[in-house]
Amino acid sequence: MAGIARSRLTQERKNWRKDHPYSFVAKPETRDDGSSDILVWQCIIPGKKGGIWEGGFYPVVLKFSEEYPEKPPQANFPQHFFHPNVYPSGKICLSILNEEKGWRPSLSVKQILQGIQDLLDNPNNGDPAQEKAYHLLLNSKAQYELTVKKEGLLPKDSWYTT
Structure with missing residues (x-):
């Protein structure tokens, strides 16, 4: 398999x-x-134009196992990333990254990253991973969006290098 x-x-x-x-x-x-480690990918996802995450650029690490593509990679934002579907550890909770839910071996890195980008603006309230962001979104979408703008956005020049 390796x-x-x-x-x-x-x-x-x-x-x-x-x-x-x-x-x-x-x-x-x-x-x-x-040398390169083909099993660990450093990625950057931009916020979608017109979405609440627009203007930010978000680092994601994809870790693949030797069992890929039969098993999905693990995807992580930085620790304490503010989003209802991101655990405090940074692990992203998304169906296409779960082999028992939506993972298919045919999914590409491109599709995975676009799925994560889509999750930013379309959280899944049925599968919360972070209490603070989940409850804020549930109780006040406006306050949630203000918090994203205040805490969630990472300006490109704060970590991005070309």
Whole structure:
């Protein structure tokens, strides 16, 4: 299986370089010795135009196992990322990342990242992972959106390097 995961991810990287959504970044992590770790990808997801996360750029780490694509990657925002479907650890709670719910081995890195981007503006109240953000959204959408603007947005220049 190890060869399958690495081959698939190598192909995913080639496909990404040819065709990826504007302002998204996804690339294997660079180790201290300069080599690439194809099983760990450093990604950036922009907030959708017209959405409450617009203007921000959000770091996501995708960790693939040797069992990929049979098993989904784990996806994480930074710890304490403010969103109803993100655990305090940063782990993203999304059906397409859950092998018992919506994961399909045919899903690409591009589709995964676009799914995460969509989740930002369309939280799933039926599957909360973070109490504060969940209750705020449930009780006052306006206050939730103000909190996102205040706490959730990460300006591009605060962490993004080209």
